[in-house]
Amino acid sequence: MILVIWALAVMTTIAAGFALAVRHETRVAQDGVTELESDAAMTAALSYAIYQLNLRDADRRWLADGHSHSIPTTNGSTTVTVRSEGAKIDINRAPRQLLEGLIAQLLPDAPVSQLVDALIDWRDRDDDVSPEGAEENEYRSAGYSYGPANDALRSVHELGQVMGFDADRMAALLPYLTVYSRSPRINALGADLLTLSAVPGISRADAERFIAERELAMAAGQKVSLDTLRESRRYLDMRVDSRVINMEIETRLQDTAPRKEQFVIQLRSDGYYEILAHETPARDTEQAL
Structure with missing residues (x-):
């Protein structure tokens, strides 16, 4: 009798463990399916937006004017916002007046002239120090292990290496800056x-x-x-014919947190495109699974 009870207890434990393992594997599999669905929705939205931006019919073609477009999906919704990357300020081409205006707007307590001079000294190709700027000697004296690139910035994140642009200032400025418009002007569209x-x-x-x-x-x-x-x-x-596009895609699928991704797209004349930059902003913690 004792052996029978012991055997039943062992079998019950094994069954419970097996059931738990099955539930875990099912959850992992379901999470994998959800991730694939989210990836598919993101890719489909990107392709659809490129198609709309390349339409020959001007009345139907999307404009990169900052408006949002809703794309229905089978188990949720997707929103695509398209804007010319030229609607931002190009940190390599913008005149100092635009840089000063932006920094003054976003960082009213910051030393505007000092920051702009440091940026100009970083991007120009000479070793001449601007009145409040910084070249090699100034960086070394301040304890930096490097000096200015004396070249165009390759990404907006490189601005964080320029003297004076700390993390807080970078966080405020980055949404309004680009290196891809290659124009000293802002596209007002x-x-x-x-x-x-x-x-x-x-x-x-x-x-x-x-x-x-x-x-x-x-x-x-x-x-x-x-x-x-x-x-x-x-x-x-x-410019209504912008070929460098900033695209923000947000998917909202059932049983998953909203997902938002940002792309900078170069549209080509042959209908294809190149992804110049891609970022995934952090998801809201209160919506995370």
């Missing part, structure tokens, strides 16, 4: 309120008024004019 307000001669009220006029003109299928921005137009242009 998709520029946001803060970027426009950084332009010399444009107040926040001016920027708000221009954005409202821009939305009305685009809704009516009319050309957007820069005339209301007067002398500040020399820092801006208006």
Whole structure:
């Protein structure tokens, strides 16, 4: 009798362990399927957006103007926001006035001239020190193990190596900067309120008024004019045929946390594209599984 009870106890333990293992493997498999579904939704949205941006029909073609587009999926939804990368400030080409305007907007307590001079000394090809800038000797004196590149920045994250640009300042500035527009001007077609307000001669009220006029003109299928921005137009242009696109894709699928990814895409004339940059912002902790 004791042997029978002991055998039953052993078998019960084995069965419980097996059931637990099966549940674990099932959860792992389900997580894998969910991840594949999320990847597929992200890839499909990217391909669909590229297709829409390359349409020959101007009335149907998406504009890189900062608007969002919803793409229905079988088990959730996907939102794609497309904006010209030129709607940001190019840290390699922008004149100091634009850099000063942006830093003053975002970092009102920062030493604006010092930061801009340090950036200019980093990107220019000479060893001449700007009035408040930094070349090799200044970096060494400050304890850095390197000096300025004296060349164009290869990514916006390289700005973190420039003297004075600490993590907090970088976090504030990065969303408004690029190295891919290769233009000293801002594409006003998709520029946001803060970027426009950084332009010399444009107040926040001016920027708000221009954005409202821009939305009305685009809704009516009319050309957007820069005339209301007067002398500040020399820092801006208006390009509807941008080939370098900033794309933010957010998927919301059932039984999984929202997923957001950002791409910088170079559209090619043959219909193909090149991914110049790709980032995955951290997910909200309260929504994480």
